[in-house]
Amino acid sequence: EDREDGFYYDNNLEFAIYENGGDSSDDNEYSAAENDARIIALKIHNMMTDGHRYLVKDKDASEINASAYRPLEYRDIVIILRSVSNVAASYQNILSSSGIPAVVESNKGFFEALEISIFLNLLDVIYNPSDDIALTATMRHYFGGFSMEELGYIRVIFDRALKEEMVEYDYDYGKYHLYDKLNFIADSDITDLEELISDYPKLISFKSRITAFLDKLNEYISLSRITNISDFIRLIYNGSGYLDYCLALNNGVKRRANLDMLLNKAEICESDGHRDLYSFIKFIRANKEPIG
DSSP: OOOOOOOEEEOOOOOOOOOOOOOOOHHHSSSSHHHHHHHHHHHHHHHHHHSSSSEETTTSSSSGGGGGGGOOOOGGGGOOOOOSTTTTHHHHHHHTTTTOOOOOOHHHTTTSHHHHHHHHHHEEEEEEHHHHHHHHHHHHSTOOOHHHHHHHHHHHHHHHHHTSSSSOOOOTTTOHHHHHHHHHHHSSSSHHHHHTTTTTTTTHHHHHHHHHHHHHHHHHHHHHSOOOOOHHHHHHHHHHHHHHHHTTTTTHHHHHHHHHHHHHHHHHHTTOOOOOOHHHHHHHHHHHHHOO
């Protein structure tokens, strides 16, 4: 019902029934799914209109607090479809063209999104620093910022160190991972490194950046062992500036929504009793698998 404060409190179930006007040029221009989306877009606009705006319960507020309700926001609205694959794109296009931010929760394309791929690589590295592929990807993007040329210098320095027997080859171990090479550079004296690669003018700052990268990575590794996965993801989001970075990119609102969706997946994983990083990585890998 409408209140004097201009907001609308309603917990009732509502059915919206509309007739397809077959002779209407507007109706004929759109598919059935698009017409459904247009009706939903109109309803959302009505719910968001000042003076008749819905209030929703704020789950973060105290139940006895008078401010436990807050004005409806777009992120509070969920459209549940029987099948996403056939109509989701139509809904997203119509809603977006109506000025309503819309994100499709579908595994197809979600995990390939740049912002999700970067973050999942970071989580893989935190769980297993010896994952060379994930560590290389992490170093190349936001959380590392190293160029391919710099990654090449890491290999050159370590190969020369092996040749000069500054590193003892472990025949039982079999091979050295990128993480081992980074630790070698971080732990080495700068004069020793200069003997290995005297023609690299940025060596001092390069070593400092590697050390800083490892310090942060090792900090994340330690925190991941004592923090449940959703809080751990929030910690990285809030402490690294990654959310702001993604928001500043093209389609930043959608990228931010994808990251919120990833956090939601972590909360779903926790609701099943799996609160650690390893369980979440398994959960994500299972969700990546194609169905059928």
